[in-house]
Amino acid sequence: xxxILTLFLALTATAARADxxxxxxxxxxxxxxxxxxxxxxxxHGYHVVNHSYPSEEMPVENLVAYVGQSAHExxxxxxxxxxxxxxxxxxxxxxxxxxxxNLGRVVMLAPPNHGSEIVDVLAVSETLRRVMDWIxxxxxxxxxxxxxxxPNRLPDSVDFDLGVIAGNVPLNPLGPYAIEGPNDGTVSVxxxxxxxxxxxxxxxxxxxxxxxxxxxxxEVLEFLRNGVFDHGITLPAALRKLANP
Numbered sequence: 122x123x124x125i126l127t128l129f130l131a132l133t134a135t136a137a138r139a140d141x142x143x144x145x146x147x148x149x150x151x152x153x154x155x156x157x158x159x160x161x162x163x164x165h166g167y168h169v170v171n172h173s174y175p176s177e178e179m180p181v182e183n184l185v186a187y188v189g190q191s192a193h194e195x196x197x198x199x200x201x202x203x204x205x206x207x208x209x210x211x212x213x214x215x216x217x218x219x220x221x222x223n224l225g226r227v228v229m230l231a232p233p234n235h236g237s238e239i240v241d242v243l244a245v246s247e248t249l250r251r252v253m254d255w256i257x258x259x260x261x262x263x264x265x266x267x268x269x270x271x272p273n274r275l276p277d278s279v280d281f282d283l284g285v286i287a288g289n290v291p292l293n294p295l296g297p298y299a300i301e302g303p304n305d306g307t308v309s310v311x312x313x314x315x316x317x318x319x320x321x322x323x324x325x326x327x328x329x330x331x332x333x334x335x336x337x338x339x340e341v342l343e344f345l346r347n348g349v350f351d352h353g354i355t356l357p358a359a360l361r362k363l364a365n366p
Contacts, residue, residue: 140225141195142345144171145188145208147231148260158203158332158341165342165366167201176207180259181214181271188215201225201345205332206232206308207260213275226282226348228341230331231305234285235312236266236273242299266312278316284344286337287313288326305331312342322350335359 142162144155151173152159155250159171174187200223202212209232216224240261258360263271291297293306294343303310305328314321326334343351354362 137200137201139166139168140201140345141168141170141198142201143188143191143195144169144204145191145204145211146173146176146201147206147208148176148264150176150205155203155205155332158338161338161342161363162203167345168195168198176260180215181210181263183209184260185214185277186311188212192221197223199223201223201228201286203230203341203345204228204232205230206328207264208232209234210264210272210275212217213279214271216279217276220281224281226284226345228284228286228344230286230337230341231288231308231328232285232313232315233264233308233316234272235242236270237264237312238266238300238304239293239307240265256313267352279318282348282349283315283318284320284340284350285313285315285318286327286331286340286350287321289323290325290327290330292327292329319348320344320350322352339363 144152144159146152146154152171155171159169162169166357172187172191174184176184200221204212204227209229212227231349245255267273287310288305289303289310291304299310303323305326307328310323322340324334324336324340328338331337334360336354336356339354339362340350342362343349
């Protein structure tokens with residue numbers, strides 16, 4: 122009986138040990154944009170690493186180092202990533218150089234996996250291109266849909282456990298003008314897809330606010346736990362999921 126109790130307590134302690142989740146915000150944002158998601162994940166028992174990185178100051182090639190720095194803080198814990206927009210491209214670039222042995226799952230929110238058509242439109246005009254650079258820095262020009270853009274120079278399929286959440290509410294007035302098909306105002310739904318992903322879901326939300334949507338947050342939890350999304354989830358069901366660790 123004592124042996125059984127000891128084994129049970131050991132298994133319970135192992136199960137209770139928190140996995141680690143690294144959050145990576147999008148272009149021209151800070152860790153504050155992921156703060157609600159951080160608090161929900163912590164409430165559900167995850168160890169969360171959520172730091173700002175200088176997305177407006179340097180190109181992707183330099184920003185990738187910040188992914189490794191955050192991942193290092195997880196130590197030997199199982200390592201997950203939840204990203205918004207540019208953050209997803211940084212994780213793809215980091216993992217293209219190899220996977221850590223403790224890699225878990227990755228959830229990308231509105232990732233421009235094949236680039237953003239908005240960048241294409243703004244880059245046509247020299248004046249608009251300079252304004253884009255002034256506002257968003259050198260990385261902005263790297264995120265177009267052409268073959269030489271950073272997303273399209275990365276491996277064209279993923280070899281890690283990936284779930285992608287796309288939005289389809291284009292609050293950005295340029296969205297309907299610049300992007301064909303369903304989009305979130307910055308990235309087309311089609312551009313969020315990538316070969317090798319485990320699951321993909323479209324939720325009624327916009328690019329800049331996707332990380333605050335309660336259904337999105339519930340789906341993040343669902344994928345981190347089970348490796349698939351709950352495609353039939355409702356808002357009340359999502360709220361219940363968030364309230365019950």
